[in-house]
Every structure is written in structure tokens, then in C-alpha cells.
Amino acid sequence: MKVVDLLPLIKYKKQNGEMGNMFTVAVCDNTTACIAKVYDAEKITSMIVDEVLIMENFYIRDGELAITVRSKVFRTGETITVPDDVMENAKSLLGQKGNADSPSKIIEAATSPKKTVVSVKGVVYKHLPSDTVDIPSDEDDSSDEDKTPTGVIIGIADLKRYRCCVNDRCYKRKLKDDRCSSCGVFYKNQSSGEAFIAQLLLKCTESATIKTYTVFTQQLEQLTTATNVSLKSKSLETDIAKKFPITVKYQSLNEKLTKIAVQK
Known part of the structure; x- marks a missing residue:
């Protein structure tokens, strides 16, 4: 997922009444754009414009991606080519601060039934239901016979x-x-x-x-x-x-x- 642009940090009120910092970022692949709201200010250093990221453990809230302290944002060093119309759409969504009435295909894929891992143009995302932060794993434990995979x-x-x-x-x-x-x-x-x-x-x-x-x-x-x-x-x-x-x-x-x- 390519970072198109982001807005500065702003204050918001947490559920416990305390104030926190968050920011909004527009992201896209080579077909679709969407908005992500990031509720972990430290992740702003990972959101570098034009870089490609892999995100794990995010939520879907009101038609937008929600990135929290439990989410992972991986920098990859990869590159993707994004058409001009997709880039403009991403910037437009950011200007509107995320229009929940226009959910992207990426969000539709992530929230579709019976899917917890979504692949978008070779980039893998793990999506968590809103009522849990645990990621089930079907992976077997490493074999004792193979110490150097x-x-x-x-x-x-x-x-x-x-x-x-x-x-x-x-x-x-x-x-x-x-x-x-x-x-x-x-x-x-x-x-x-x-x-x-x-x-x-x-x-x-x-x-x-x-x-x-x-x-x-x-x-x-x-x-x-x-x-x-x-x-x-x-x-x-x-x-x-x-x-x-x-x-x-x-x-x-x-x-x-x-x-x-x-x-x-």
C-alpha cells in the first residue's frame, strides 16, 4: 500500500476521557485509494510519502481503516506504479477527511465474509474483527528437525x-x-x-x-x-x-x- 499524503497530528478524546494524538493518511495500491486514521502518533515516522507499506492488525471503522497501537506498519522498500486518477482520488479523500459514503474496494475486500487475510496486489493485510485483537494462526510450530529454515x-x-x-x-x-x-x-x-x-x-x-x-x-x-x-x-x-x-x-x-x- 503506497502512502500518498497525510495530515498533521491533531488531538482527540479517548474513550477514557483522556486526550491523545492521531493523524489521517491517504493510501492506495495501483487500482484503489482509501483513508486510514492512525491513533498512534509514533507511527507518523513510518508514514513516508511515496513509500510502500504492509499493514497488519487494523480495524474497519465507518468505512475507513483504523490503525492503533496494536497495529503493525511495516516499511518494505518496494515500489508500485499508481495511475494519476487513483492518486488524485486518494488526495481528494484526504481533503474530505475520508468519505465513509464511498468505501473502497480494498475495504470491501478486507471486510468480506470468511476472510481474515487479504492480499491486494501482492501486499498482505491481516484484518481483525472489531471485538478482538488476537490473530488466530494456523501455522505449525517449527520442526525440531529443521533448525535453519x-x-x-x-x-x-x-x-x-x-x-x-x-x-x-x-x-x-x-x-x-x-x-x-x-x-x-x-x-x-x-x-x-x-x-x-x-x-x-x-x-x-x-x-x-x-x-x-x-x-x-x-x-x-x-x-x-x-x-x-x-x-x-x-x-x-x-x-x-x-x-x-x-x-x-x-x-x-x-x-x-x-x-x-x-x-x-
């Missing part, structure tokens, strides 16, 4: 840096109020370490299933070293996305990648 990394989301303890026994534990909750060491300014966490979207070569995995500093080091990307880059998520698709041998445990070996 092959897959293709096609998306990255929610890349975050955080200050961590440098004590090896603390395994890069995140600091809270400048202190490690494991060993109790207090860190000042730049004396702490830096660690990472992110979500990767991986397509398994053997089964052709697409699954989301969490990765941490060690796995990102394995990935970036093999693809000549610097972990110190201020545009790390963008730099990694530009390398997609990346074929890897991998090991996983409990929805986490424990080892990544990039295949040349």
Missing part, C-alpha cells in the same frame, strides 16, 4: 533504540530512571549502552507463510553487518528497508528470531 525479510516496523545496562549479565536490560533494575547500577549521561528492538516481517520459503518476529540488538547486528548498514545511522529503519528483500537462514523461538544469517 530459509526465509525472506520483506518488512520492518517499530524499530526503537533504548539505553541499556552494559553489564553482560544483564543482557542489555533497559534502564529505568537511569538505573538497571537487575544489577542496580546507576548511569549518567553517555555512560550507558545502546540497544535495539524491532519487528521484522518474514516470508518462510518452505511454507510461503508470512509471520512477524521480534528481533533485538544481536539479531539486528547480524542483519546490518551482512548488509553493510550502520547501527549508528539516524535513519536506521529506512536504511534497512532499502535492502529488502533479504534472504536469510534463521532460527526462532516464541515469536522471536534468535539467529539471522544473510544469504548472498
